Amino acid sequence: MEKSELLPGTLDMLILKAVSLNPLHGYGVLLRIRQISGEALEIPQGSLYPALYRLEHQGLIAAEWGQSENNRRAKYYTLTAAGRRRLREETAGWNRLVSAISAALNTTSEEV
Amino acid sequence: MLRRLRSLLRVLKSRSEFENGMTEELHSHIEHYAQDLIRFGLSREEAYRRARLDIGGLNSIKDDCREARGLQPFDELSRNLRYAGRWLRKTPAFTVTALLTLALCLGANLTIFAVIDAILVRPLPFPEASRLVTIFNTYPKAGVERDGSSITNYYERRGAIPAFSSLSIYAFGTAIVGAPGSTARDQITRISPDFFTTVGVGPAMGRGFTDAEMEEQTDRVVILADEYWRQHFHADPHVIGRTVWVDSIPRIVVGVLPRDFHFLSSKAQLYLPLSSSPEERLPVQRHSGGNVIQMIARLRPGATLAQAQSQMDAQNTSLERNDPQAKMIAAAGFRSPVISLHVDQVAAIRPILLLLQAGAFTLLLIGLVNLVNLLLVRASSRSKEIAVRRALGANATRILAEAFVETILLVFLGDLLSLAVASAGIRLVTALGADRLPFGSYITLDARLATIALTASIVLGVILALPIAWFNLRPHLAEALQTESRAGTAGRATLILHHSFVAAQIALGFVLLAGAGLLGLSLKRTMDVSPGFRPDHTIAGQISLVGNRYSSPSAGLVYADRLVDELRRQPGVSAIGLATNIPFSGNNGISAAVAEGHVLRPGESPRGSYAYGVSGDYFQAMGFSLRAGRFLTSEDSERNVRTCVVDEDFARYNWPNANPLGRRIFQGIEPGKSADGFTVVGVVGSIKQAGLTDDTAQGAVYYPYIYRPDFNIFVVLRGGVRPESLKAVLQHAVRQIDPDLAVNAIQSMNDRISASLLDRRAPALLSGIFSAIALLLITVGTYGVLSYAVAQRRREIAIRIALGARPERIQWQFFSLALRLLAFGIAVGLCGAWATGRAIEAVLFHVAAHSPAILAISTSMVAVIALAACLVPARRAARIPPLKALTDQ
Incomplete structure (x- = not known):
């Protein structure tokens, strides 16, 4: 299926969503976003980690070292309370934006 | 915000842990990805290659991660610091020159600033010290600039000037302290009861003085300074009620002052009531200050100096209305200025200190100009390197940051060195006598000054970096790259x-x-001035004739005669004299004397002149020159005929065209009965009483000691031996006659003159x-x-x-x-x-x-x-x- 470019500013939101489902390590976040977007979104690998560090710095996600499925040490990210709040706000904002834009795009000349 | 700061601090605390974690996490990513790729069927080698390729440059990812954690500025700073440190080591000639320049220039400024800070800037150590003022009487037209205040002034002004919330008097002095047989001379201060309310600090234990203790019959109380209490009573908490002997009189301790209590520059050990008799408080005594008693007051909150001054003037005017001598006092230009206590204390030294600071600042400017020049030379030798780096995409902020970090580091290091220079400088100015200035004992290089210095160094560093930054950022890229020389040429502007x-x-x-x-x-001109006497081979010391034995002037004279006889027998002593005041003593008491035959012109006030009571061979001992007639001798004190000697200034002023010998002088402002007159028997050369630079021809009259007695006398010794031997002879003789008396302030006259040059020598030298x-x-x-x-x-x-x-x-x-x-x-x-x-x-x-x-x-x-x-x-x-x-x- 065709892959879409990530809209600017949406990476943080997707990461928050991914780790809200269950704790994930960095590579896991990548896989989870691909999975929940129906393979439609591809995260540039280079920008994933700076984004994770930024979100951790802002206190939206928390990190803890643990064991990965194949018995390697890995850093697992979980959503904090602040992150949960932020995700709610961003989701609501995004939905408003999408419906506004689609309403605008679906307008026909008779409706004006 | 706070959360981010905490996260940043956490990372900074264990920086290596952060770095290792980051590396491990990225490797773990590659590992997971590669394993997935292998599962998709790629060869192991190919899988790892792809994984590495897909994630991109690890270093730039790490940089981005660090930036995301707010670490970048710190990394940049430490890199720039390392770079700057390397640069300083690489060019030792430049570094040493720059650091020495900074150390000397900043050190000189810090030294002078430490002095200014202690003397001019820091407030007096009293609560709301800016409200403290001093008031003194001045009679400028009679040649008396400063006459302190009288007891009468105190009782008339106390509570009568609304602008003052309290008003007090004090007098510095010395006393023989201790029970008979174990005495020592100590500094004391006599004060009125409101002294502690005025300065705003009171006894730590016990009480201050009461009004009743201002009467001479009931004044046998004393307040101890903390130091005295610790040394002599071993900090006994029950010291109140115990006895201290002062001038052979027992006094009861009523209070102890807090630790570190100092009033101005006094090192007083004891505080006594400034008691007086009812006669001393009469209006007729109003103008008898004599600069012994000083007055201070505290302004009421909200009151201004100008208000206080106008109330003071109004009171003076109304009091003088009933004064029989009002006309004379007005002709003398009488006023009582109200001046801030701090300003008054430092008035004499202020211009010189500011002058020195200006000098030090000029030096700093020279140093800075020098440094900027050297830095620019250095920058232009690097212009090619910078041009290449900018061409390769180095951003301007980074190049700017480099320049700033370099110069700030340089100035900061120089500033650290300057602290050492300043502490040596402070030792130097102290050795030059700065500790004898008012508040000079407070001169230190403390944490506060060091902080100011270091802050200033950072500001300086920024200022110094500005021209370098300008130079580095000029669009001179092509020019620099094309020049033939390795270093590139400086442009015309540079x-x-x-x-x-x-x-x-x-x-x-x-x-x-x-x-x-x-x-x-x-x-040099000052040192070339002749003091009017021969200061070589002469020493002088001061004795206070206190205690019951010396209550009358004649008893004092008996002691003086015995002392002269005793000293005359000592080998090496060629002349001994006694006087109530000597040149360069610091006491410049001026009193009025009227000359027979001198007619006051309209508006002219009776003129003040220096007055001395002398005995023994004072004139020979001090090395005066005789112009006419004869010197006074000990016998003049014993005769019934009153005689005196005047100096040339006095003679010239009062009898410009006549022979002064045989004419008469009256003490005070009016001629009295002819039996009270003193007949002039000799004229001596004028001397510099107040200092070598004193050009006022004030005039001086020398009376036999018995007619102008004082319990403070100076002993003057001239001899062929070294001053040290003369000092020992004097000390021995004084103890021999009365073990309870002590000589203090023994100094050779040459030393006294040189000490008076303090405020000229130090600035010239610095x-x-x-x-x-x-x-x-x-x-x-x-x-x-x-x-x-x-x-x-x-x-x-x-x-x-x-x-x-x-x-x-x-x-x-x-x-x-x-x-x-x-x-x-x-x-x-x-x-x-x-x-x-x-x-x-x-x-x-x-x-x-x-x-x-x-x-x-x-x-x-x-x-x-x-x-x-x-x-x-x-x-x-x-x-x-x-x-x-x-x-x-």
């Missing part, structure tokens, strides 16, 4: 900047030198040191810039030599550059020196503000220095071997 900096340095140094010259000449440093800086600066100019034009010169130019011609080219800079610098410097002369005119003695000789000497010194500094580079230019210069690089 060259002009270099040259004007050298000229500015010369100008500032010239100003400093001229100022120091004026101060030095003024010191400004001399500043000038010497300035000359050194000018040498370094001129040498540096000319060497650079030669190095810059090395190839051009080589070509010219190769084409046959004469070496002298090339040498002359650089000499003429130096000459032009010198001429310009001195021209500007002359204007500066003119302004400086005007500014310091007030502290000069018998030296014009613009002395051509000093300007000429300064010019030649600066010229010699600057031309000598240019000699080496100019000759180097002339000897450039053409072939080598052209094939170099």
Whole structure:
């Protein structure tokens, strides 16, 4: 299926969503976003980690070292309370934006 | 915000842990990804290759991660610091020059600032000290600038001036303290009960004095200073009620003062009531201050000095209405100024301190100009490197940050060194006598000053970096890359900047030198003044005749005679004299005396003159010169005929065209009964009572001791032996006659004169040191810039030599550059020196503000220095071997 470019500013939101489902390590976040977007979104690998560090710095996600499925040490990210709040706000904002834009795009000349 | 700061702090605390974690996490990512790729069927090798490729440059990801955690500025800073440190190590000549320049210039400023801070800036150590004022009586037209206050003033003013919330008097003095047999002389202060309310600090234990204790019959109480309490009572908490003997009288301890309580510069151990008799409080005693008792007051909150002054003036006017001598007092220009206590204490020293700070600041300016020049030279030698880096995409902020970090680091290091210089400087000014200035004992280099210094160094670092930043960011890319020389040439603008900096340095140094010259000449002129007596081979000490045995003047005279007899028997002593005051004693009590036959002109007030009671061979001991008649001797105190000796100033003022011998003088402001008159039997040369620079012909009258007794007497000894032996002889003799009396302040007259020059010698010496440093800086600066100019034009010169130019011609080219800079610098410097002369005119003695000789000497010194500094580079230019210069690089 065709892959879409990530809209600017949406990476943080997707990461928050991914780790809200269950704790994930960095590579896991990548896989989870691909999975929940129906393979439609591809995260540039280079920008994933700076984004994770930024979100951790802002206190939206928390990190803890643990064991990965194949018995390697890995850093697992979980959503904090602040992150949960932020995700709610961003989701609501995004939905408003999408419906506004689609309403605008679906307008026909008779409706004006 | 707080959360981010905490996260940043956490990371900074375990930085290596953060770095390791980051590396491990990225590797773990690659590992997971590669395993997935292998599962998709790629070979192991191919899988890892793809995984690495897909994630991109690990270093740039790490950089981005660090930035995301807010770490980037710290990394940048530490990288720049390392870089700057390497640069300083790589160019030791530059680093040492710059650090020494900074250490000396900043150290000099810090030293002077420490003095200014202690004396002028820091408030007096009392609550709301800005409200403390002092009031004194002045009679300028009678030649009495300052007469303190009288007991009468105190009782009349207390509670009567609404602008004051409290008003008090005090008198400094000394006393023999201790039970008979184990006495010592200590400093004391006598105070009125409201003294502690006025200053705002009271006894830590016990109480202050009461009004009842101001009566002479009931004043046998004492308050101890903390130091005295600890030393003599071992900090006994039950000391209240115990006894301390003061001047052979037992007094009851009623209070102990807090630790560190000092009033102004006094080191008083005991505080006594300033008690008085009802007669001393009568209106007729109103103008009998004599500068012994001083008055202080505390302004009511909201009251101003001007209000206090007008209330004071109003009271004086209304009181003088009933004064029988009102006319005379008004003619003397009587007033009672109200002045801030702090301002009054430091008034004499303030202009000199500000002058020295200006000098130190000029030195700092020279140093900074020098440094900027050196930094610019350095920057231009790096311009190619910077141009290449910018061409390769290094961003401007990074290059700017480098310049700032470098100069701030340099200034900061220099500033650390300057702390050492300043602490040595403070030892020097203390050795020069700064600790004897008012509040001089507070001069220290404390944490507060060090903080100010370090903060200032950062600001300075930024200021110094600005021209370098400007230089580095000029759009000179192509130019720098195209130039033939390795270092690149400086543009025309930079060259002009270099040259004007050298000229500015010369100008500032010239100003400093001229100022120091004026101060030095003024010191020399002062030292050339004859004191009017022969100070060599003479010592003087002070004795207080206290206790019951010396309650009458005649008893004092008996003691004096015995002392003279005892001393006369000692070997090596050629003359002994006693006097109630001596020149350079610091006491300049002036009292009125009327000369028979002198008619007051309208508006002229009776003139104050110095008055002395003398006994023994005072005139011979002090080395006076006799102009007419004879000296007084001990016998004059025993005769019924009243005699006196006057000085030339007194004689000239009162009897300008007549022989003074045989004429009579009356103490006070009116001629009295003829039996009270003192017949002039001799005229002596005038002496400098108040100091060598005192040009006032005040006049002096010498009376036999019995007619002008004082319980404070000075013993003067002249002898052929060393001053130390004379001192020992004097001490021994005094103890021999009465073990309870002690001589203090024994000093040779030469030492007294030299101590009086403190406020002239120290500034002259310090400004001399500043000038010497300035000359050194000018040498370094001129040498540096000319060497650079030669190095810059090395190839051009080589070509010219190769084409046959004469070496002298090339040498002359650089000499003429130096000459032009010198001429310009001195021209500007002359204007500066003119302004400086005007500014310091007030502290000069018998030296014009613009002395051509000093300007000429300064010019030649600066010229010699600057031309000598240019000699080496100019000759180097002339000897450039053409072939080598052209094939170099």
